[in-house]
Amino acid sequence: MSAPVPRLVFTDLDGSLLDHQSYSFAPATPLLAELAAACIPVVPVTSKTRVEIEALRQQLDNTHPFIVENGAAVFIPQGYFEQAPHGTEEVDGYWVKAMSGPRQRWLDLLDKLRPQFEGEFENFYRAGPAGIAAMTGLSPEGAVLANQREYSEPVQWRGADDRKAAFVQALTLQGAHALQGGRFLTIAGDCDKGRALDWLRTEYRRAWQASAVMDIAVGDSGNDVAMLDAAGSALLVRSPVHDFPELKRDSGVMRSAGYGPEGWVEGVGQWLAAEDPHKHFKG
Ligand SMILES: [Mg+2]
Incomplete structure (x- = not known):
């Protein structure tokens, strides 16, 4: 039997993993623990700043890389991979890949x-x-x-x-x-969440020496579209304040019934349970 294909979760925060109103992620706590036990990284991809995410990562007990300011930079804790990825610089204990000017x-x-x-x-x-x-x-x-x-x-x-x-x-x-x-x-600069996801996924594949990875992107808004189109599977989380954004793709997409973290659990749970999630999600 061949080794299972390693998996990655890329997730928007506000309105996706975090409740639109309360910013709570409580409904996702058991599934986050399950993902951690399965060694599946959960990578926050957000419009937030580095310092905003740092506070949240502590609450989430998350030690993985994260993508800030709508894809403007990727922060990787130093030593997370065996080697510093090409094109990164060391800043405050991170390897940082800037995708935008300062x-x-x-x-x-x-x-x-x-x-x-x-x-x-x-x-x-x-x-x-x-x-x-x-x-x-x-x-x-x-x-x-x-x-x-x-x-x-x-x-x-x-x-x-x-x-x-x-x-x-x-x-x-x-x-x-x-x-x-x-x-x-x-x-x-000319950057978005999708290109940042793509760059980081390549670094994971290199570090894991994997010919492929199975990834899912989770988001609720227009600024998530590029990453939802870039990932193997896409989960659109229902928003209480706006419609689902339009994607370019029509396969491998799931739309949640629940809002915020409930919708997150619904879709990521199905993706985790599926043997081949790329086939599993029908448009
Ligand atoms: Mg959002």
Whole structure:
């Protein structure tokens, strides 16, 4: 009998593993323990910053790599693999693969565009923690963590829609990419959760000396689409506030009945139980 194909779980946090309202992952605790016992890494892939995820990883008891700021960088605990993957640099005990330029590049660009779009946008850095708390509803402490960004900058558009198109075009001409999320436009380099997943999966395959891995991506929103399209199997978690996002693929996709962590358990549980999950999930 051949060795089983190693597996990987890539998961969005807010609205997927974490409840949209309460941020609880309690319903997923038994399945997370089962995945840990089976040595299946659960890799957080999120719009959050490194410091925000670090706090959560402790609660989740998760020691695996993670992907921050919508795919802008992959953080691998130093020593996690036998060797540092190519193209990474050592930062604070991690091997970091940056997929975007640094935040400062986007802050400089926004400063340059400000006279042209005076009063039409606000960004996290300029708003500061108090302004961020007002824009997001985060607690003062949460706003401080959300502001500790390394690769991207959220912008709140306050002007007219046609002006927003001109703003996005101006950013694009200067080499930036603007990703529209629920409330903010996030300015970063040309990166997404899908390309970050792809890079990290290759590193796992290399480290495991595996010709293939079976992976699942779990997400609930538009910023998850690239990773949901990139993984072997995709689990769309039902959201209480918006429809399922559209994927390019139509096979290997599951849509949960439950919301948030309940939906997460439903889909990941089925994927774990399936012998060949790539065949198991029908579009
Ligand atoms: Mg989400």
